[in-house]
Every structure is written in structure tokens, then in C-alpha cells.
Amino acid sequence: MIGDILTELRNRRGFTQDQMADALGVKRPRYSSWENDIAKPDIEMLQKIAKFHNVTPDYILGFESNNQVPGWATARDKRDFKKMLEEDGDLMFDGVPIEGDDRQRIKDVLTGLFWEAKQMNKRKKKSDSTNDTKR
Template sequence: MIRIKELRNERELSQKDLALYFHVAQSTVSSWEKGVRDPDTDTVASLAAFFDVSTDYLLGKTDIRKPAGHPSIDDDDIKFALFGTTDIDDATLEDIKAYARFKREQYNKR
């Protein structure tokens, strides 16, 4: 995982922060960054989604973060898709994002 450390540092996250988010030990994140261990394919996909990059970029297979045709979704896109307006307070949006992460974790555990 050549780029985990780079992407983590861009977001100003510690290894502990990333470990907590992905429910793994800090030593696991460290081993990914050092190339000692590789995350499973589901975790690779989750890491790519978390950092908003392609799996190929995350794995160091390309220098293109996201291929054309894969638009990023920003907060206003989420607000408009759910409510038909962008006039939603940030606290509500963060609650929605937290719920979506919770549901994704439940889905991934099946």
C-alpha cells in the first residue's frame, strides 16, 4: 500500500485515527504503510472510497487519482439529492454521513 501514508498525511490523520475508523489496530495501519502486510480487497476498496481515490491510485498502479467519468460527490450534492436543496445545516449533514457509514459497516459485515 504505497500511498496510504501519503493520503493519511494529506488529511492530517494519525495512524491511530485511521485505525479507529477502520476498526483495526494501529500496528495494522503501520504494517500496511510499510508494505509488511496488505489489506484485504474489501479494505482496499473502503480505503479508496475513504480517501476519494481509485484503487489503482491507492495501490500505486497509476498516478491518476480518479479516472475521468468518476465525478466526486461533494456535500452540496448530498444535500440536494436528499432534500432537494443545499440549505441544510452542517450538523444535520454530519448526522447523515455518520448514519451512512454505520449502514455501510453493517452491510460489509454480512
């Protein structure tokens, strides 16, 4: 998730959470909440963090820069994603088709949500199976 990537980027620089928060102009508890996946930075802050670390916002979101498929995705995950994209009907809002750049932005957001949901589901299954073995 985002927190793991933020921690990795911070550690690469050898920064503490306090130093990172200062560099971004936020309080340490706020920054810490991002690393611990309690909260997420807004888009402006995401862009600021990406620029600071010389990476793309997509990298922070866990996407590979070339095709927006996270490195952890299995063949089955990729198949599910391809199926989602192939079911490419009209995007509408209030009865009006959404086209061009607006359509691409919506698809990008849906892509991010798809992969985040997949990853959360994998973590939940892993947590559930760990809890089952402890019983």
C-alpha cells in the first residue's frame, strides 16, 4: 500500500518521519498516518511527495510506470483487470457521454481503485488465514 512505499522512499533518503514531515511542511503525526495507511495524502500532497523523491505519483500509488500494473499482481489479477478494461462501455454522467481527457482521467481513477481493492482483498485473506491458524 501507499504507506509501505512512503516508508521505503523515506528510508532511501535516510530521513526520520520528523525530517520528512518538515520537508513536506506537515506535522509528524499527519505524515505518520500516511505511512501507517491510516490516511492518504491528497492529490496535491501526493504530487509534492513524488516531486521530492523524484518519482511519479503512480509509483507512490503502487503502479508500474509503464502499464499501471502493480508488481505484486498475479496472472489472475492481470486477467481480472484486462476483463474490466474490455468491458469498456460508454462512460456517462447525468445522461451525457464523458469523452476525451475526462474519460481517461476517470479510467485512471478506476484503475487505481481496482488495484487498491485487489491489494486490500489479498491482505484481508492473508489476515483471515493467519487468524484461523492461531485458533
